[in-house]
Amino acid sequence: xxxxxxxxxxxxxQWNESSLPLISQARQAGFDFIEIPLVxxxxxxxxxxxxxxxxxxxxxxxxxxxxxxxxxxxxxxxxRQNGIDFLKRCVDLTSEMEADFFSGVTYSAFxxxxxxxxxxxxxxxxxxxxxxxxTYAADKSIIIGIEPVNRYETYLINTGExxxxxxxMVGEPxxxxxxxxxxxxxxxxNFYQPIYQLGNLLGCxxxxxxDRGIPxxxxxxxxxxxxxxKDINYQGNVAIxxxxxxxxxxxxxxxxxxxxxxxxxxxxxxxxxxxxSISQKEAL
Numbered sequence: 439x440x441x442x443x444x445x446x447x448x449x450x451x452q453w454n455e456s457s458l459p460l461i462s463q464a465r466q467a468g469f470d471f472i473e474i475p476l477v478x479x480x481x482x483x484x485x486x487x488x489x490x491x492x493x494x495x496x497x498x499x500x501x502x503x504x505x506x507x508x509x510x511x512x513x514x515x516x517x518r519q520n521g522i523d524f525l526k527r528c529v530d531l532t533s534e535m536e537a538d539f540f541s542g543v544t545y546s547a548f549x550x551x552x553x554x555x556x557x558x559x560x561x562x563x564x565x566x567x568x569x570x571x572x573t574y575a576a577d578k579s580i581i582i583g584i585e586p587v588n589r590y591e592t593y594l595i596n597t598g599e600x601x602x603x604x605x606x607m608v609g610e611p612x613x614x615x616x617x618x619x620x621x622x623x624x625x626x627x628n629f630y631q632p633i634y635q636l637g638n639l640l641g642c643x644x645x646x647x648x649d650r651g652i653p654x655x656x657x658x659x660x661x662x663x664x665x666x667x668k669d670i671n672y673q674g675n676v677a678i679x680x681x682x683x684x685x686x687x688x689x690x691x692x693x694x695x696x697x698x699x700x701x702x703x704x705x706x707x708x709x710x711x712x713x714x715s716i717s718q719k720e721a722l
Contacts, residue, residue: 440667440722442710443471443499443677445644448702451687454481458490465494467706468714473677474535476502476528484534491535499642499675500532501542501585501616509547510567511560511594518567525571533578539675540575541583541616541642544568545604546594548587556594564594565607572610583616583641588624596625598632602639614641618679619658623648629659633666640672644679645713651698652705653678654712664720672722678709 464472510521532540545564584601601615647656681692699705
């Protein structure tokens with residue numbers, strides 16, 4: 439049976455010591471897990487998070503995005519090493535929270551645009567760095583996820599097929615693809631085929647509407663998504679990663695210029711109810 443999760447950016451712009459109640463908030467909304475953003479690592483109290491997860495009967499997965507100082511596709515080997523060190527630290531924190539999945543834009547700097555397609559060296563830099571991180575993560579029984587995002591957010595990995603290609607270059611068994619229906623709506627030709635083609639390489643999927651609003655209120659073809667998940671016998675994690683205008687910092691970062699939902703609680707509650715109804719129809 440699939441597990442449903444939520445990304446806390448629906449409620450907050452930064453995970454810090456005041457964010458622990460969001461775990462209970464997610465549980466009360468009906469979610470099985472929460473996705474902990476590993477961005478400002480100094481604010482991640484793994485012991486407190488682990489204990490609160492146990493208190494609420496939940497689990498977590500983790501995610502991040504590289505930046506210009508940690509870009510593993512950089513020509514500068516020192517920056518690439520910074521990226522490797524950062525990703526390994528994220529793996530450590532993931533392990534300390536007793537999670538087994540760490541994902542995101544783990545393959546290049548988020549928002550990087552060099553005005554041309556990626557060159558072979560940049561693919562190789564990314565693969566070499568991820569190989570080292572994946573080997574490190576394997577010792578802690580952690581899966582590394584590759585999340586394709588749209589062309590405006592990366593020039594490297596936009597589709598599930600490209601993520602698969604990078605995983606083949608890395609050559610380690612603990613890499614999976616982390617799809618996101620918001621990005622798929624921009625970059626893929628349809629919703630069914632990328633999921634079906636990945637099969638057991640699919641490690642997680644963000645279930646988001648085309649405008650980041652409440653799932654079920656937009657253009658995403660949910661029946662196709664859940665039919666594909668059923669056809670590959672998917673038993674993993676799915677999560678809502680949406681944003682609302684009343685979290686100003688996140689709204690600005692994600693270009694949310696109008697109200698897509700009254701608030702995060704409404705989006706989470708109504709989105710989850712819709713997604714569970716489709717899942718139950720497909721007997722997932």
